[in-house]
Amino acid sequence: MTARGPAVIVGASLAGATAALALRRHGWDEPIVLIGEEAALPYERPQLSKAYLAGQREARHLLVAPEQRFADNDIELVLGHPVTELHPAEHRITVGGRERPYGVLVLCTGAAARRPGFPGATLPGVHLLRTLADADRLRAEVSPGTRVVVVGTGLVGSEVAATLNRLGADVVAVDPFPTPLYRLVPTAVGEMLAGLHGDRGVRLRPGRTVREIVGGRRVEAVVLDDGERLPAQVVVAGLGAVPNAGLAVSAGLEVGAGIRTDEFGRTGAADVYAAGDVVEQFVPHRGRHERVEHWKYAIQQAGAVAATIAGTPTPLDESPWFWTDQYDVHLEVAGWPDAGAPTVVDGAVGRAGEPGEFLARTVTAGRVRAVTGVGRGRELRALGRRLAGGVFHEETDEMRGSAWISD
Numbered sequence: 527m528t529a530r531g532p533a534v535i536v537g538a539s540l541a542g543a544t545a546a547l548a549l550r551r552h553g554w555d556e557p558i559v560l561i562g563e564e565a566a567l568p569y570e571r572p573q574l575s576k577a578y579l580a581g582q583r584e585a586r587h588l589l590v591a592p593e594q595r596f597a598d599n600d601i602e603l604v605l606g607h608p609v610t611e612l613h614p615a616e617h618r619i620t621v622g623g624r625e626r627p628y629g630v631l632v633l634c635t636g637a638a639a640r641r642p643g644f645p646g647a648t649l650p651g652v653h654l655l656r657t658l659a660d661a662d663r664l665r666a667e668v669s670p671g672t673r674v675v676v677v678g679t680g681l682v683g684s685e686v687a688a689t690l691n692r693l694g695a696d697v698v699a700v701d702p703f704p705t706p707l708y709r710l711v712p713t714a715v716g717e718m719l720a721g722l723h724g725d726r727g728v729r730l731r732p733g734r735t736v737r738e739i740v741g742g743r744r745v746e747a748v749v750l751d752d753g754e755r756l757p758a759q760v761v762v763a764g765l766g767a768v769p770n771a772g773l774a775v776s777a778g779l780e781v782g783a784g785i786r787t788d789e790f791g792r793t794g795a796a797d798v799y800a801a802g803d804v805v806e807q808f809v810p811h812r813g814r815h816e817r818v819e820h821w822k823y824a825i826q827q828a829g830a831v832a833a834t835i836a837g838t839p840t841p842l843d844e845s846p847w848f849w850t851d852q853y854d855v856h857l858e859v860a861g862w863p864d865a866g867a868p869t870v871v872d873g874a875v876g877r878a879g880e881p882g883e884f885l886a887r888t889v890t891a892g893r894v895r896a897v898t899g900v901g902r903g904r905e906l907r908a909l910g911r912r913l914a915g916g917v918f919h920e921e922t923d924e925m926r927g928s929a930w931i932s933d
């Protein structure tokens with residue numbers, strides 16, 4: 527490998543730490559510097575709304591890797607300092623007021639929880655959930671009987687509603703869409719999840735938006751668009767995440783829904799790559815750029831970028847996969863969900879309080895685009911791996927005799 531100077535990775539979380547460790551695995555023998563704004567060692571976020579929030583897992587169990595592994599791999603950790611400037615033409619960044627040169631740069635700056643825009647959103651007692659510190663603050667304010675309003679029933683909001691319900695909180699969840707995870711799962715699955723929440727005592731307000739949050743020294747109630755007033759001691763906004771792309775924008779990189787890269791994770795600037803939630807990557811089998819915000823995809827992107835930098839150009843052309851845990855249900859989704867698209871179900875989706883085992887395939891123009899399931903993980907992941915190549919729904923044997931549940 528020819529000398530190229532240090533590899534500097536901005537963002538010391540899942541994608542950043544994975545890229546750093548993978549670079550060494552692929553034989554990169556130049557210095558590696560991993561820089562993170564958060565003071566914590568690189569950690570994984572999925573349990574922040576699940577076992578960690580429930581008090582069933584400790585922070586040390588969330589680490590991407592033990593601290594010693596970074597030392598063993600000669601990876602310099604610079605934590606608690608944001609990178610504030612990027613000058614691609616000069617191959618340098620600024621961190622902690624100091625300039626640092628790079629040979630290769632990887633932007634893994636991830637995303638931040640979207641801040642609500644409605645009045646009262648900055649009152650004490652209104653929470654976002656993206657970091658360990660966010661989870662600690664939220665957990666400290668919830669005990670049995672606490673009145674909680676969750677705004678948004680996407681992935682994070684739905685999980686928070688389920689976890690806080692388990693902790694004994696009195697939870698109401700509000701969302702403009704008719705069912706939880708509306709854009710991620712077929713309608714029948716969303717209806718099953720809605721039934722599950724209801725069965726466990728979470729009151730849903732589908733089709734509603736928040737007009738304002740009211741209170742004095744802290745939040746007292748959430749007022750909905752139809753005038754309903756929901757008393758609240760705690761509000762959690764689960765309104766999705768926005769990419770931390772400011773550094774890339776000010777450096778003149780192309781940014782669409784995220785930092786734009788090709789399938790190898792290369793941006794338009796020489797020696798600047800990007801991976802993880804901040805990226806909008808060109809996905810060959812989709813023929814367009816996509817931004818994916820899932821744990822596994824961040825790892826895959828980071829791995830492909832590291833291999834490419836280390837001399838083995840490695841495109842990423844996979845379908846995404848994610849899971850969610852709500853109550854006792856472990857739901858998985860592979861592929862590219864399309865809300866409202868026709869769905870074929872093998873098995874039984876189930877009802878309120880009695881989720882079944884099933885695989886639901888979303889089929890558009892004869893092809894399986896996404897598959898959603900409970901209790902059929904192995905089949906789901908096997909089919910998910912094939913989706914990028916294009917799977918006609920007739921090709922899946924087990925589909926014969928399945929029932930169409932929507933068209």
Ligand SMILES: Cc1cc2nc3c(=O)[nH]c(=O)nc-3n(C[C@H](O)[C@H](O)[C@H](O)COP(=O)(O)OP(=O)(O)OC[C@H]3O[C@@H](n4cnc5c(N)ncnc54)[C@H](O)[C@@H]3O)c2cc1C
Nearest residue numbers: 537539540541563571572608609636637802803820821848
């Ligand atoms: C509560 C929660 C639950 C989730 N559950 C699931 C799940 O069940 N399944 C699933 O597939 N996915 C889940 N995810 C998504 C998954 O966690 C993300 O896909 C993953 O964290 C992406 O990793 P990343 O490294 O790209 O970005 P991030 O994890 O966002 O990390 C980016 C890091 O970069 C740092 N940074 C930003 N700007 C700078 C700067 N200028 N200088 C230095 N550092 C900077 C940030 O502080 C942060 O530490 C969940 C996410 C959350 C928040």
